[in-house]
Amino acid sequence: MNDSMMPPDDNEPEQEVFPLEPRYHPIHKLPRKIYDFLASARLAMLLLVTILACCISGVTLWRGAEAGRMVFGTLWFNSILVLLVVNIACCFFGRIWGRRVTLISFGMILFHLCFVTILLGVVYNSLFYFRGNIRLTEGESLASGDPRSYDSFQQGRYFNFSRLKGETTLLKMLSGYKVGAENKRAAYEVQVGEGIDSTKGIIYITHKLSHHGVDYFNDREGYSLLVLLADSQGKELYGGHIPLQSIRQKDGSFTYSTGYREGERVMTDVIPFPNSPEKPLFALQLGYTLSKLNERDGVAHFALFPLDKNGKPLYDKPFAQGNAPIGGRYVAGDYQLAPKEVRYWVGMTVRYEPGNFIVLASLWIGLAGMIITTMGRMLRGRPKPRKGQ
Amino acid sequence: MKPELMLFWIAVGLYGVSTFSFIFGLMARQEKLFTLGLFSALAGFLPHVGVIALRWSATGISPFISISESITLGTFMTVLVFLIIQFSTKKVRPLGVLVMPVAFVLLGWAGTLMKEVASTLAPALQSGWIWVHIVGASAGFASVLIAAGLGLLYLLKERNSGPLYDKLPDLAAIDDLSYRFISGGFILYGLMLVSGCFWSNQVKGNYWNWDAVEVWSLVSWLTYGIYLHLRITFGWRGRKLAWYALIALVAMIVSYWGIPFSVETFHSGFRIEHT
Ligand code: HEM
Numbered sequence: 143m144n145d146s147m148m149p150p151d152d153n154e155p156e157q158e159v160f161p162l163e164p165r166y167h168p169i170h171k172l173p174r175k176i177y178d179f180l181a182s183a184r185l186a187m188l189l190l191v192t193i194l195a196c197c198i199s200g201v202t203l204w205r206g207a208e209a210g211r212m213v214f215g216t217l218w219f220n221s222i223l224v225l226l227v228v229n230i231a232c233c234f235f236g237r238i239w240g241r242r243v244t245l246i247s248f249g250m251i252l253f254h255l256c257f258v259t260i261l262l263g264v265v266y267n268s269l270f271y272f273r274g275n276i277r278l279t280e281g282e283s284l285a286s287g288d289p290r291s292y293d294s295f296q297q298g299r300y301f302n303f304s305r306l307k308g309e310t311t312l313l314k315m316l317s318g319y320k321v322g323a324e325n326k327r328a329a330y331e332v333q334v335g336e337g338i339d340s341t342k343g344i345i346y347i348t349h350k351l352s353h354h355g356v357d358y359f360n361d362r363e364g365y366s367l368l369v370l371l372a373d374s375q376g377k378e379l380y381g382g383h384i385p386l387q388s389i390r391q392k393d394g395s396f397t398y399s400t401g402y403r404e405g406e407r408v409m410t411d412v413i414p415f416p417n418s419p420e421k422p423l424f425a426l427q428l429g430y431t432l433s434k435l436n437e438r439d440g441v442a443h444f445a446l447f448p449l450d451k452n453g454k455p456l457y458d459k460p461f462a463q464g465n466a467p468i469g470g471r472y473v474a475g476d477y478q479l480a481p482k483e484v485r486y487w488v489g490m491t492v493r494y495e496p497g498n499f500i501v502l503a504s505l506w507i508g509l510a511g512m513i514i515t516t517m518g519r520m521l522r523g524r525p526k527p528r529k530g531q
Numbered sequence: 532m533k534p535e536l537m538l539f540w541i542a543v544g545l546y547g548v549s550t551f552s553f554i555f556g557l558m559a560r561q562e563k564l565f566t567l568g569l570f571s572a573l574a575g576f577l578p579h580v581g582v583i584a585l586r587w588s589a590t591g592i593s594p595f596i597s598i599s600e601s602i603t604l605g606t607f608m609t610v611l612v613f614l615i616i617q618f619s620t621k622k623v624r625p626l627g628v629l630v631m632p633v634a635f636v637l638l639g640w641a642g643t644l645m646k647e648v649a650s651t652l653a654p655a656l657q658s659g660w661i662w663v664h665i666v667g668a669s670a671g672f673a674s675v676l677i678a679a680g681l682g683l684l685y686l687l688k689e690r691n692s693g694p695l696y697d698k699l700p701d702l703a704a705i706d707d708l709s710y711r712f713i714s715g716g717f718i719l720y721g722l723m724l725v726s727g728c729f730w731s732n733q734v735k736g737n738y739w740n741w742d743a744v745e746v747w748s749l750v751s752w753l754t755y756g757i758y759l760h761l762r763i764t765f766g767w768r769g770r771k772l773a774w775y776a777l778i779a780l781v782a783m784i785v786s787y788w789g790i791p792f793s794v795e796t797f798h799s800g801f802r803i804e805h806t
Binding site: 325498508512 | 651652654655657658711714715717718721722724725728729732733734735736737738741742743746747749750753754756757760761764765
C-alpha cells in the first residue's frame with residue numbers, strides 16, 4: 143500500500159511498511175515515546191477491539207441500566223473513548239503531515255476529524271447543558287428559572303438558570319391529537335417565556351417546542367384530580383390538584399393512583415394532605431376509575447391514614463375509606479372530600495444542549511468523508527497487483 | 532390461506548429451490564444448476580415484492596416495523612442486489628451459494644414470526660428518519676452479505692481449480708470486489724447510525740443512549756470499521772479478510788436480528804406510558 147496517498151504517476155513509490163507508522167514527530171525523546179505510543183496504529187486497533195468487546199458485554203453480560211453502571215457510564219470506558227479520539231488525532235496528524243491531499247486522503251481526514259469534533263461537542267455540551275423534568279397540570283404555570291419547578295434536573299458546571307426566563311405553562315393536553323391522517327395520541331399545548339417574548343405551540347412525540355435554544359419534549363401524561371377539603375360543617379379548608387400515576391393492570395387496562403415511579407414500575411403511595419407548604423392533616427391515597435362514557439368523568443377512591451407526631455404516615459390502617467363520583471362528595475369523619483374535576487398533568491423534558499449541534503453536524507461530515515474516500519477509490523479503479531503480493 | 536401468506540411461502544419455497552440448485556450446482560460442478568438457481572431466485576423475488584406491496588396497501592402503513600418485516604426487507608434488498616449483479620455480469624454466478632441460502636433461511640424464519648399488519652403506526656415511528664434508517668440498515672445488510680459471498684468465492688477458488696473456477700474473476704479482483712461491498716456496507720450502516728441519532732434526537736432530544744439496539748448496531752459498524760483498518764493500515768488481503776467477512780456476517784445476523792429483539796423491546800425509550 144498505500145495507494146491512497148500514492149498517485150499512480152508517482153515516479154518514486156514510497157517504501158511500503160505495515161503497519162503504517164507516523165512520519166512527523168513534533169517532539170523528541172520521552173515525550174516522543176508517548177507520542178509514538180499515542181500515534182500507533184496498533185493502539186488504534188487495540189482500542190477498537192476493546193471498545194467492541196465492551197459493547198458486546200454491555201448488551202449480553204449486563205443489560206439496560208446495569209450495563210450503564212458496569213460499562214457505558216463508567217470512567218474507564220469513557221476514558222477509552224477519549225483515548226481513542228486522542229489516538230485518532232495523533233495518528234492522523236502524524237500520517238497526513240506533508241502528504242499530498244487526494245480525494246481519498248481528504249475524505250479520510252474528514253472522517254477521522256469528525257471523531258475529534260464529536261468529542262469536542264460532547265465536552266462543550268457537558269459544561270453548559272441543562273436537562274430537567276417539569277410536571278404541570280392543565281392551566282398551571284411554573285417559573286422556568288426556578289430549580290424548584292423541576293421534579294429532577296441535571297446541569298453542566300457553567301449552566302446558569304437565568305437562561306430560563308419567564309414561565310412554563312401547560313394550556314391543555316390534547317388526547318388523540320391528529321396531524322393529517324396521523325394519530326399522535328398525546329399532544330401538549332404549552333407556552334414558554336415571558337410576556338411578548340414567549341413561544342406558544344403544540345408538542346407531540348416527534349415535534350418539540352424550542353424557545354431561545356431550550357427544547358421542550360413530551361414525556362408522559364396522566365390524570366390529575368382537583369380535590370377540595372372541607373370540615374364537617376362544609377367550610378372549605380383547602381383545594382389542590384393531585385397528579386395520579388397510571389398503573390397497567392394484567393388485562394391491559396389502567397387504574398390511576400397517587401404514587402411514584404421507580405424505573406418502569408409504578409408504586410402506589412400516599413401523599414400528605416393538604417400538601418406542603420400547608421400543614422398536613424392526614425395522608426391521602428387517591429385512586430380514580432375512568433368512566434367509560436366520558437373521558438373526564440368517573441369515580442374517585444379515597445383512603446385516609448393518620449400521621450404520627452413527626453408527620454410520617456402510619457400505613458397500618460386507614461381511618462376512613464370510601465368513594466365519590468366526580469362532582470360529588472365523600473364524608474370521612476370530621477372531613478369532607480370533594481373531587482371537583484379531572485384534568486391532565488403532563489411531564490415534559492426540558493433540554494438545553496448547546497453541543498448537540500456540533501455532534502450531529504459532525505456525523506454528517508464524517509459520513510460525507512467516508513463517501514468521498516470510497517468515491518476516490520472507485521475513480522482510481524482497482525490497484526494493479528504489485529510484486530510480492 | 533390468505534393470498535399474502537400464500538405469496539410469502541411461495542417466495543420462501545422458490546428461494547429454497549434456488550438454494551439447493553446453487554449448492555448442488557457447486558458440488559456437482561454443474562453450471563446449468565446455477566442458471567436454474569438464478570431463475571428460481573428471480574421467480575421467488577416477484578411474490579416477495581408482492582407480499583410487501585400487499586401488506587403496504589392493506590393499511591397504507593410502511594410494513595417495515597416488526598422484526599419479521601425488518602427481515603423481509605433485509606432479504607428483499609439482498610436478493611435485489613444479487614439479481615442486479617447477476618444480470619449485469621456472468622462472472623460471479625456461484626455467488627448464490629452463500630447469498631441464497633441465507634435469504635432462504637432468514638425469510639423462512641421471518642415467516643414463523645409474522646404477525647398481522649399493524650393497524651396504526653406508533654407516534655414515535657411517524658418520522659421521516661425511519662426511511663433513511665431502514666434503507667441504510669437493509670441495504671447495508673445486503674452489501675455485507677454479498678461481500679461475505681465474495682469472500683466465500685475467494686476461498687473456494689483458492690483451493691479448487693477447474694472450468695467452474697476458471698470462469699471466476701482472478702483472486703485479486705474478487706478480493707477487491709468484496710472489499711468494495713464492505714466499504715459500501717460500512718457507509719450504509721453509518722447512514723443507519725446517523726439517521727438513528729437524528730431520529731432519537733427528534734423524539735427525545737438525545738442522540739445516543741447506549742440502549743441495546745444502538746449498541747448492537749455500533750458493534751456491527753465497528754466490526755466492519757476494523758475490517759477496513761486491517762486492510763488499509765495493516766495491509767491484510769485475500770484469505771484472512773475473506774474469513775473475516777464470513778465470520779463478521781454470522782455475528783451480524785445473530786446480533787442484529789437475533790439478540791436485541793428477543794430480550795428487549797424495540798427501542799424501549801420510544802413507548803408511551805398512558806393510553
Ligand atoms: C483509534 C482511532 C483510529 C485511528 C488511530 C485510525 C487510524 C486510521 C488510519 C491511519 C487510516 C489509514 C490512513 C492512511 O491511509 O494512511 C485509517 C483509515 C480508515 N479508518 Fe481509521 N482510525 C481510527 C478510528 C476509526 C474508527 C472508529 C473507524 C470507524 C469504525 C475508522 C474507520 C476508518 C476507515 C473507514 C478508514 C479508511 C478506509 C478506506 O480508505 O477505505 N477509523 N484510520
